[in-house]
Amino acid sequence: MDPEHIVFIQHMAPLAMFAVAFGVGGWVLTTWLRIKNGYPLDGAWGQAVYPKKDEEMVERLRLLSSENAQLRAELGSVKDRLATVERIVTDASYRLDREIEGLRGPAN
Incomplete structure (x- = not known):
């Protein structure tokens, strides 16, 4: 070469x-x-x-989907409860009651 x-x-x-x-x-x-x-x-x-779909994967997907639905429902109820608590805390009469209790002083 x-x-x-x-x-x-x-x-x-x-x-x-x-x-x-x-x-x-x-x-x-x-x-x-x-x-x-x-x-x-x-x-x-x-x-x-x-990916191949086998019975185990299909079952796992079904279980995860049902768990996801349950968690979403629980999250919705927690959001509703939180909204209720926020409404109570920001309510003027609730605030007034706390101020009156604060003026009375500690219970003896």
């Missing part, structure tokens, strides 16, 4: 390795972003790769 060809290959090898590393890094970043944001992954020929 000609020495000029060897020198040329030695100068181009780092550039080729950089291009390959850049391509692999871009693929990894794209796949990570797809997974993070919930987009389907592509297979080798462009077909979408979806």
Whole structure:
């Protein structure tokens, strides 16, 4: 092989390795972003790769959905109770009663 060809290959090898590393890094970043944001992954020929649904996963999803509904209902009732407490505390007559009790002094 000609020495000029060897020198040329030695100068181009780092550039080729950089291009390959850049391509692999871009693929990894794209796949990570797809997974993070919930987009389907592509297979080798462009077909979408979806997770398999087995009975255990379907049951777990059903249980989580029912637990989510229960927690949302409980949160709604807590919000209602908090609104009632806020209304009582900000009520003028409640404030007046507290001021009168404060003026009476400590109970002996």
